[in-house]
Amino acid sequence: MLNERTKAKLIEVVGSANFQDSSEARLVYSYDATPNFQSLPDAVIMPENKDQVKRILTICNEDHVPIVPRGSGTNLSAGTCPTQGGIVLTFNRMNKILEIDEENLTATVQPGVITLDLINAVEAKGLFYPPDPSSMKISTIGGNINECSGGLRGLKYGVTKDYVLGLEVILANGDCIKTGGKLAKDVAGYDLTNLFVGSEGTLGVVTEAILKLIPIPETKQTLLALFEDMDAAAKTVSAIIAHKIIPATLEFLDQPTCEVVEDFAQVGLPTDVNAVLLIEQDGPPEVVSRDMEMI
Known part of the structure; x- marks a missing residue:
């Protein structure tokens, strides 16, 4: 259970309006699209920037509170079901497309960006982001990355991992690391980017992603x-x-x-x-x- 001391520290980070522990809020975030899995979290918290995410993870790490990062909950692997209780971390306030770089064919986005919104934004510039999960009208890029989502175009174009060039990730102790980058031949060292893709939030919390774009088909x-x-x-x-x-x-x-x-x-x-x-x-x-x- 979340004690009052930890709760007070988390509210200090995000404000009372962005910390919810009512029965209704906890119930809404107790399940995802996976059948037969449901477990109540202790609370739901909604940060608006990476600094707040760092402070939240630091507090939860010190007080031994589980963290479950969540997009729109459309996954079918119980990836966002808080089976150990703790805090559900949502990213509806971190939903900006930070950059569409037409020279390097990349997009830099926050995890709460809706997949279809990104697809529409890049197609307006004559570019193409191929991953197309069936839930793309409501799924988020952060959720796609954590689940390594695919879609109908996966046969020809691959899945999400094939389009993630770099990540900004907050680790459990609050440290921030950056992996990969915009370079096409960025192959030095360990491939930490692909390690995080598909990890369902078990290794860290993605706060920013650099995604590969390609020219839109004629x-x-x-x-x-x-x-x-x-x-x-x-x-x-x-x-x-x-x-x-x-x-x-x-x-x-x-x-x-x-x-x-x-x-x-x-x-x-x-x-x-x-x-x-x-x-x-x-x-x-x-x-x-x-x-x-x-x-």
Whole structure:
């Protein structure tokens, strides 16, 4: 349990408005999108800068209070469920895109930035951030980094770890370290950046990230393939890859999935076939046309 002395020290750091330990607040942050996991934290705290994060971690380290960093709680691995109680650390106040560097093709962001907001901001400048978790409308970059999130574009473009160039991290004792940087060939020493990506907040708290951007694809086309035979759909996926075509997305849906999605979203998916392949390719127009014809 969080004692009154520790509570007072934490409130001094962030103010009473950004420290919540009511039953309602604790209940809201007691679970994430993972089924069958729930555990009440002792409190929820909302810092607004890295200095506050450093002070919070120092206090919790000295007083032996567990810390659980949390984005939007959309993960499916119980990564933000406070199973040991303690403090849930949220980043809704640290949500700024600090820089979009068009010369070095990087974006520097705080952990509370919504994934889709970053994607829209860089695309407005003709750049592209490929990781696209299905929860990108509400998931945060900090959560994506801690879970190493992927998405439909992962087949061609990879997952979050492939786009994290550098991190600013606060360790459990309050020390601040910086890993990596903007250089493409930044290979000296231990690869601490990749060590933190996917660690679910167990090694430190990310307060800033440098992300790799690429030029936005010139065009894209989408194809919907319908199958009476699920095995044929699976073999088609293998055949596409065997012909050295890597689509931007390649999604398999069986009939029950099509029915559920169509019932909810009503996007025109066929529900009278056994399987569907949703295929998208992007790139220069001539390459996209050639690949889609071969597919």
